[in-house]
Amino acid sequence: MRESIIMKIHYGTALGAVVLVAVHILMRLSQKYSDSLQYQNVLANYHFLPYALMLEVVLILLSVHGFNGLRVILLELKQGATYERAINYGSIAAMAALVAYGSRTILMAGMGVS
Amino acid sequence: MAERLSNREGIKGMANPTRYGIERVAYWLQRLSGLGLLAYLIGHIYETSSIVNGKIAWDKMLALTQTTEGHLILTIVIGMCVFHTGNGIRVMLGHGGVGVGRPGQPEYPYKAASLNYKQRLCIWVSIALAALAMMYGYSILMGE
Numbered sequence: 001m002r003e004s005i006i007m008k009i010h011y012g013t014a015l016g017a018v019v020l021v022a023v024h025i026l027m028r029l030s031q032k033y034s035d036s037l038q039y040q041n042v043l044a045n046y047h048f049l050p051y052a053l054m055l056e057v058v059l060i061l062l063s064v065h066g067f068n069g070l071r072v073i074l075l076e077l078k079q080g081a082t083y084e085r086a087i088n089y090g091s092i093a094a095m096a097a098l099v100a101y102g103s104r105t106i107l108m109a110g111m112g113v114s
Numbered sequence: 115m116a117e118r119l120s121n122r123e124g125i126k127g128m129a130n131p132t133r134y135g136i137e138r139v140a141y142w143l144q145r146l147s148g149l150g151l152l153a154y155l156i157g158h159i160y161e162t163s164s165i166v167n168g169k170i171a172w173d174k175m176l177a178l179t180q181t182t183e184g185h186l187i188l189t190i191v192i193g194m195c196v197f198h199t200g201n202g203i204r205v206m207l208g209h210g211g212v213g214v215g216r217p218g219q220p221e222y223p224y225k226a227a228s229l230n231y232k233q234r235l236c237i238w239v240s241i242a243l244a245a246l247a248m249m250y251g252y253s254i255l256m257g258e
Contacts, residue, residue, distance in 0.1 A: 011206050014202055018199055029254070037176060037180065039165070039169045039172045042165055059159070062155050066151065066152040067152070069148045069152065073128075073145055073148070077124060077125055077128060098155075098156065098159060101159060102159045104163070104166075105159070105162055105163040105165065105166055108166040
């Protein structure tokens with residue numbers, strides 16, 4: 001994929017994440033901070049489908065943005081065909097692993113599997 | 115080859131925030147805050163995954179993270195998040211040509227139009243907003 005398109009994705013994921021992370025933080029502030037972290041309250045968040053879907057989208061946006069940012073930093077440090085290929089595929093793999101692990105939590109908590 | 119290697123500072127060059135003014139500091143802080151936020155994201159996803167193991171596991175994890183040290187780390191994360199957002203928007207607009215000015219004639223002493231007061235102001239505003247958000251976050255976290 002062309003780097004210009006990747007940068008557009010990078011900026012798009014950043015803007016999307018800013019809005020959704022703000023909603024995520026506001027949800028914590030909708031009640032007393034320590035109360036919002038109580039087991040039943042957090043579980044209720046996962047059971048509320050629109051919020052669970054939003055968490056999934058935030059997870060994807062931040063993983064794509066974060067690991068692409070890391071990829072850019074690593075490619076600035078060193079160049080070379082093999083190195084660049086390793087960094088590119090490594091970033092995608094790490095991104096996919098984080099999304100899979102986070103999605104597992106959202107799915108299991110949402111469906112009440114514990 | 116030797117000259118090429120001597121010019122390649124690698125990670126030391128990237129980690130050095132000096133020599134090129136506040137723009138360089140912003141570049142350095144943007145990368146540092148980005149790495150910090152990625153580390154926090156991974157930690158946060160791991161932390162929240164304990165909810166699937168039941169109430170005892172969740173409470174154990176809360177006891178580990180909801181401490182003074184945990185709140186201090188969270189305060190730093192808030193600062194990194196706000197700075198990364200503010201400065202990121204500046205970079206994004208700059209890449210789109212907004213606020214970078216028009217290049218002048220290349221006459222000595224050449225002043226790059228892109229390194230102007232608007233850009234510098236945005237960097238300072240991002241730092242100030244991060245500091246304010248950290249203070250607000252700290253008061254919420256510690257005021258429990």
